[in-house]
Amino acid sequence: MTVAHVVEPLGSDELRAAHTLFSAAIHRGPADDAGWARTSQLYSPGRTFGARVDGALVGTATSFPSELAVPGGASLPMGAVTRVGVRADHTRRGILTALMRAQLADAAERGEPFTSLRASEARIYGRFGYGLATRGRTVRVRADATLLRPEAPRGGTVRLLARDEIVPVLRDVHARIALRRPGGITRTDGWWSMAVARRVEVERAHVLAAVHTGPDGDDGFAIAYRGEGPEFPERALELFDLHAADLPATAALWRFLLGVDLVESVQGNLRPLDEPLELLLSDPRACAVRGHEDETWLRIVDVPAALAARGYGAAEPVLLGVHDPVLEANAGVYRIADGASERVGPLDGPVRPELECTAAGLAMAYLGDRRPSELVATGWWSAPDPAAVPRADAAFATPAAPWCGTYF
Numbered sequence: 001m002t003v004a005h006v007v008e009p010l011g012s013d014e015l016r017a018a019h020t021l022f023s024a025a026i027h028r029g030p031a032d033d034a035g036w037a038r039t040s041q042l043y044s045p046g047r048t049f050g051a052r053v054d055g056a057l058v059g060t061a062t063s064f065p066s067e068l069a070v071p072g073g074a075s076l077p078m079g080a081v082t083r084v085g086v087r088a089d090h091t092r093r094g095i096l097t098a099l100m101r102a103q104l105a106d107a108a109e110r111g112e113p114f115t116s117l118r119a120s121e122a123r124i125y126g127r128f129g130y131g132l133a134t135r136g137r138t139v140r141v142r143a144d145a146t147l148l149r150p151e152a153p154r155g156g157t158v159r160l161l162a163r164d165e166i167v168p169v170l171r172d173v174h175a176r177i178a179l180r181r182p183g184g185i186t187r188t189d190g191w192w193s194m195a196v197a198r199r200v201e202v203e204r205a206h207v208l209a210a211v212h213t214g215p216d217g218d219d220g221f222a223i224a225y226r227g228e229g230p231e232f233p234e235r236a237l238e239l240f241d242l243h244a245a246d247l248p249a250t251a252a253l254w255r256f257l258l259g260v261d262l263v264e265s266v267q268g269n270l271r272p273l274d275e276p277l278e279l280l281l282s283d284p285r286a287c288a289v290r291g292h293e294d295e296t297w298l299r300i301v302d303v304p305a306a307l308a309a310r311g312y313g314a315a316e317p318v319l320l321g322v323h324d325p326v327l328e329a330n331a332g333v334y335r336i337a338d339g340a341s342e343r344v345g346p347l348d349g350p351v352r353p354e355l356e357c358t359a360a361g362l363a364m365a366y367l368g369d370r371r372p373s374e375l376v377a378t379g380w381w382s383a384p385d386p387a388a389v390p391r392a393d394a395a396f397a398t399p400a401a402p403w404c405g406t407y408f
């Protein structure tokens with residue numbers, strides 16, 4: 001059943017109501033004044049949509065401006081979509097569909113070639129062209145710094161930050177290093193205020209924040225809290241954030257965390273799939289992998305711009321057909337050759353594609369998370385010409401697993 005609804009951008013005077021609606025949709029109460037003062041900063045002017053039925057607000061979605069690092073070193077504007085919710089008595093009537101369409105049209109108008117989000121449930125966003133583009137793993141490491149192999153990279157020095165240094169220092173370090181890996185995104189001041197400063201200043205929580213200094217200055221950091229809740233054993237640290245420019249800095253930060261007194265384990269959620277913890281440890285079993293989860297879902301809003309912006313591995317040319325019923329301007333046949341991409345015709349034109357995918361399927365390979373061959377094998381892509389599959393694998397290959405590392 002669909003109902004008559006209107007979707008439109010919300011003014012600043014309606015953001016608190018939108019946030020309360022979202023909070024209720026995820027079974028949380030409304031923010032108090034102090035909480036709202038923090039959390040409101042994630043809302044960027046003009047980027048929140050509301051859906052109304054008979055004048056009443058029944059659905060909302062917002063985004064904040066960010067940049068996304070793509071393979072090859074470039075980064076492009078991206079809308080970081082968050083706080084999506086529909087009132088429980090209005091679900092399954094097309095409200096989210098209308099919000100998503102409005103938001104994607106808005107991103108296209110703003111010239112943002114991507115939107116990205118973290119999904120509360122994995123079945124929601126594929127129909128709008130989102131594909132699972134980065135994944136992570138949850139690891140629990142026995143806390144014992146002597147477990148790091150003597151030959152493991154040592155890095156430079158690690159220092160703890162005072163509470164009032166945490167946000168200003170880490171914001172700058174993150175901005176310097178976040179876009180080195182495909183999938184990395186920039187954070188707004190509103191993000192820092194909501195995600196970190198709130199914990200430090202409003203909740204007065206104990207925060208262990210450490211910075212690594214390498215040969216070129218500060219190049220990595222970690223934020224950890226005492227793990228709370230039934231999933232954490234006694235004396236566990238929960239690693240909220242660990243970004244580093246390279247492996248020596250990563251190893252030094254882990255060595256530091258594993259050596260903190262009165263800590264028996266350190267749990268990192270959604271760590272990069274290729275973070276080589278087991279290779280750094282003398283006892284690889286000290287690192288228990290507790291699960292793999294989806295991290296970010298990517299919507300390629302402007303396929304020609306996105307395909308042109310990323311780098312490609314050395315490969316013979318590939319003709320890729322992209323289908324996109326939601327954003328039809330993306331549909332067409334793209335030729336990827338000599339490290340570049342161009343659209344060479346419509347899907348029903350004389351240039352026949354060797355491989356075909358949807359926007360969601362393309363997003364799964366775009367940052368390097370999945371190889372075209374695995375997507376063909378599992379039916380996400382089709383291969384009218386199977387000989388093109390290894391060529392596509394070589395073209396889309398990336399040296400590192402894509403990873404975002406920012407919760408939004």
Ligand SMILES: CC(=O)SCCNC(=O)CCNC(=O)[C@H](O)C(C)(C)COP(=O)(O)OP(=O)(O)OC[C@H]1O[C@@H](n2cnc3c(N)ncnc32)[C@H](O)[C@@H]1OP(=O)(O)O
Nearest residue numbers: 025082083084085086091092093094095096097117120123
């Ligand atoms: C980025 C983020 O903020 S993630 C947080 C998302 N929000 C939540 O999870 C809060 C709780 N849930 C909700 O608010 C709503 O159920 C939403 C936003 C997930 C979906 O809103 P709705 O208005 O019900 O979606 P809509 O009616 O447009 O659904 C479109 C299609 O998606 C399907 N769908 C929607 N939600 C789900 C779901 N959770 N699981 C499976 N299918 C779903 C619908 O069945 C429908 O399919 P159909 O066209 O074949 O009938």
